[in-house]
Amino acid sequence: MKRPLTVVVSGLGVAQIISWGSLYYPIAVLGERMQQDLQISSSMLFAAFTLSLSISGLAAPAVARLMEAHGARAVLCSGSVLSMLALCLLAAASGPLSLFGAAILAGFAMSACLYDAGFMALNQIAGDAYRRSVTGLTLFGGFASTLSWPVSQFLMAMAGWRQALLFYALLQILVCLPLHACLLPANGRKHGSLPDRPAIENQAPDIAWLALAFAAGSFVLSVLSVHLIGMFRTAGLSDAQAVMIAALVGPTQVLGRLLELGMGRNTRAVHVGTMTFAAMILGMTALFLLDGSTQLAYLVAALYGISNGLMTIVRGIVPAELYGRHDYTTLLGRLARPAFVARALAPFGFTLALATLGQTSTMLLLLAMSMMASMAYWVAVRHARRRSIKQHGD
Structure with a gap:
């Protein structure tokens, strides 16, 4: 059943808040405690974060090809699953090797569920309302840090940084995955032949x-x-x-x-x-x-x-x-x-x-x-x- 575009944008916006709030922003709050427990330097921690962002950019063209071939639902649902796995792996990290392994997986997850993937999805479904849909999606995403930082601080104080990351992993599976699965079409928009x-x-x-x-x-x-x-x-x-x-x-x-x-x-x-x-x-x-x-x-x-x-x-x-x-x-x-x-x-x-x-x-x-x-x-x-x-x- 086709959903109204406002419902789709709102649902994707909620998923953007959670995805940015779990993959990008928590390091600002959890980073110092992670360094202490993993016995690593600040430079090593942020090198892993830099690796995630770099992989996200390098993977973007491949994500675009997958979305053209298989549609927005498959890509963003995969992004939610990859995010859950990356956050679980990061929560279980015991040293540099597992940290960088989680960072690599998080990079692929970012490329499949953050803004650019959302824009690609809206391009397939929004029609003439694409521009307003993009603006609406970013309005939701703008609240990610506002919510993520205090939530991360609260969770770390109550249960620790590992449990905070596991909480975000649960949100990916219990909230983001169902939103992507229910709101997005199964197949990509079919273009004609490729004269353009x-x-x-x-x-x-x-x-x-x-x-x-x-x-x-x-x-x-x-x-x-x-x-x-x-x-x-x-x-x-x-x-x-x-x-x-x-x-x-x-x-x-x-x-x-x-x-x-x-x-x-x-x-x-x-x-x-x-x-x-x-x-x-x-x-x-x-x-x-x-x-x-x-x-x-x-x-x-x-x-x-x-x-x-x-x-x-x-x-x-x-x-x-x-x-x-x-x-x-x-x-x-x-x-x-x-x-x-x-x-x-x-x-x-x-x-x-x-x-x-x-x-x-x-x-x-x-x-x-x-x-x-x-x-x-x-x-x-x-x-x-x-x-x-x-x-x-x-």
């Missing part, structure tokens, strides 16, 4: 520019997600000020997505993308000039939250407007790979640059990367427009 596939192949250089824009933007935003509080402290803010101002990132992220939902009918997706990259550049500029100013720190938090909240949506809707939605699942898989790898490498890359180049040069490098991301985006949009004008002219 060469169109994507012929636009590979243009798509490469867009992939560069998303990868560079993801790198910058990922650095801020991990190091923003430390940057505030280095710039002269007190610990209390740094934490209080950084806490505004979550609400402004949701605010950005609500604004996109309201603008959706009257604003082209590419213009939302332009605003996203502009907000990122302005935020990085304010961060570079911070020098202890609480007013600029509030501006940084707001601009970062808005750009980070919108970037997730932009990655889902702009390619559809530029290249169409035939073979869109494949295209999303290609674009996800460099973005996820960049996101995975960003925290370590920033730390390395900080140690070798110093604070000022590293901040300038981040500002330059945000500008490069914006320029690559502009080139991709311009090339797509030229191609569209040429095709219509022909």
Whole structure:
């Protein structure tokens, strides 16, 4: 029986909250206790987390092919099962070997059940409502950290980090798996023959520019997600000020997505993308000039939250407007790979640059990367427009 799209998006949104809240966010709360029990360093723990994110990006094109061949239900249900297995393996970890084994499995699970897999599923079922569906899905996902961090803290205090992970594993099987199984169609949308596939192949250089824009933007935003509080402290803010101002990132992220939902009918997706990259550049500029100013720190938090909240949506809707939605699942898989790898490498890359180049040069490098991301985006949009004008002219 076909479900109303609002029901599907809401159900997938709940699954996104649980999946992000069990695979991505808990390490911020459980990490220190995990290090102590497993007798490993912080760098080793986060190396395993980086491995998970890298594998997620590398596996994205394969996940796209599986979704085209077997449909959204099979892929996202598999993602829920893999998530359950990964969390159980992580809960049973006794040292580096089992930790990295769980991290590898978690990487494949992420690629099959987080945002990009959700976008691919919506592409198959949402029709003309795809853009609003993507925005709605990300609105749900925006609450993942808000719920995951206090729940993880409560579970760890009551029963320990291993039991917390087992609780999340149960949620994957008892909540996410049934939602994916009941709400998604059994088969993928059937396209006609593949006359439009060469169109994507012929636009590979243009798509490469867009992939560069998303990868560079993801790198910058990922650095801020991990190091923003430390940057505030280095710039002269007190610990209390740094934490209080950084806490505004979550609400402004949701605010950005609500604004996109309201603008959706009257604003082209590419213009939302332009605003996203502009907000990122302005935020990085304010961060570079911070020098202890609480007013600029509030501006940084707001601009970062808005750009980070919108970037997730932009990655889902702009390619559809530029290249169409035939073979869109494949295209999303290609674009996800460099973005996820960049996101995975960003925290370590920033730390390395900080140690070798110093604070000022590293901040300038981040500002330059945000500008490069914006320029690559502009080139991709311009090339797509030229191609569209040429095709219509022909």
